[in-house]
Amino acid sequence: METAAGAQAAGSAGPRERGLCVLCGLPAAGKSTFARALGRRLRQERGWTVGVLSYDDVLPDASLDSEGARPPPSQWKMLRQELLKYLECFLTAVISGCQMSAPPNRTEAIWENFITCLKDQDLIFSSALKAPYCYLLAKTAVSRPLFLVLDDNFYYQSMRYEVFQLARKYSLGFCQLFLDCPLETCLQRNGQRLRALPPETIYAMGEKIEKPNPQKNAWEHNSLTIQSPACSLESSLEVTDLLLLTALENPVKNIEDNMEQKEMDRTICSTNILHKADQTLRRIVSQTMKEAKDEQVLPNNLKLLAEELNKLKAEFLEDLRQGNKYLCFQPTTDLSDVTSFFCNEKDNIVQKYFSKQH
Structure with a gap:
């Protein structure tokens, strides 16, 4: 595997497109399955580098208690924001073409899960020659178009806006995919899972969920709603492909100083x-x-x-x-x-x- 340091010159002359995609919807709506299929398609057909960040994988122990319920909103909010800080560490390393270092204030278990997620997708790797908690970027992370797909419920608009702010801060492409799945279908699928959520959790989320509203919120204009499971996976991937391409070609304007x-x-x-x-x-x-x-x-x-x-x-x-x-x-x-x-x-x-x- 080639490192970012060895490819920095090539990376500086190569593609600079980078984007964030928010994949949202009720639990068991099919988000993780869709994210994996989308990643395969973009890697094989477009040659992009794709990273799928599943919140359930990175925050499994912290996000559920012994009865399968999530922590209070304030605590869950802090966990999500912590994960976004880790994502920002990775993005700044990609943009600068340098190694990634662990932030000083971190939850060790969540950080390790995050690192494992990136390693499993060949985005980073450890080096025995480097200091502990320092990671080298794979060449593909800096020399090819990069899209990071964030897989979570994101049922409040404010949760998705945090990701948009990150895209705006670093002038990244930004888009949203909402998997619109009937509540009863989600409940049925959830019941078949090994770690099923309490049905009450899904009912409550169904009442609270705020779907993307491009007509009301200008920052949500690059959004797509997919009827799951009504639309075939292949046709959904085709329209999603175009959405992501549009996002990469039209990064969010950095207005941090505005x-x-x-x-x-x-x-x-x-x-x-x-x-x-x-x-x-x-x-x-x-x-x-x-x-x-x-x-x-x-x-x-x-x-x-x-x-x-x-x-x-x-x-x-x-x-x-x-x-x-x-x-x-x-x-x-x-x-x-x-x-x-x-x-x-x-x-x-x-x-x-x-x-x-x-």
Whole structure:
């Protein structure tokens, strides 16, 4: 195997196309099977270098507990962001044509899984002559067009936007593939797996999933929805091939220094999360007041409870708007995190007025 160092001159004169593809959909929608077939096709017919990064392979132990359930959203969010940092380590090495080094702050098990994933696909290898935790790039990783396919559910738009930001930072091609599979089919396939997820997890994800919406979000314009298993694998691969080629030929413009665009992104995200948070917190307050009435809380106390809850809601939304107390606005902010913070504060108030636990 040839190293990147030995091919640096050739790589600098060769193809510079690099891209990221987000492969998303419900569990058991057929994403991993599709990713493997796509990788084979691109390697054999286009001569590209392809790396498939399956989150289930890299985060298997961290992503499921003993009952097969995923950790809380905040923890899962941190794991995904950590994995993206590792991916960025690889990308910076590819772009510079240098060796890849392990980041100082890392989860050893996840990092080793990530390294194994790259090694198994002949993207990197270790050298006895190099220091520990340093890896050499394969020649093909820098001398050919490179596409990295990220295989995960990515059921929130914010999860996919993180990948888009990475593509924008390094002027990479970016595209999205959404495998649209009927819920019942996913449940049936999941039941046949050795490590099946609880059906409740898939039901919940089916309710939350935010499909790519190119009409609403300009950054999602390079997206494709594949009906699985309605469309044949071969025909799906053909249209996907064209999508990826378009992405490589039209990399995302690097606007890291464009403060106006960054402010626009922040404002849009802030507005969206504020609107959703306001609606959600209104429902929580309304439901809490109904429960208080059912508990036969005295009318005067009902009035005081309503005043405190509405005051808390107003203060909470203002803090969110200003980015002060709870969460600074980022495109990755999850509404579940916002709701969790509010409910903790709300429960402290409720306990003063009636004893039933909420």
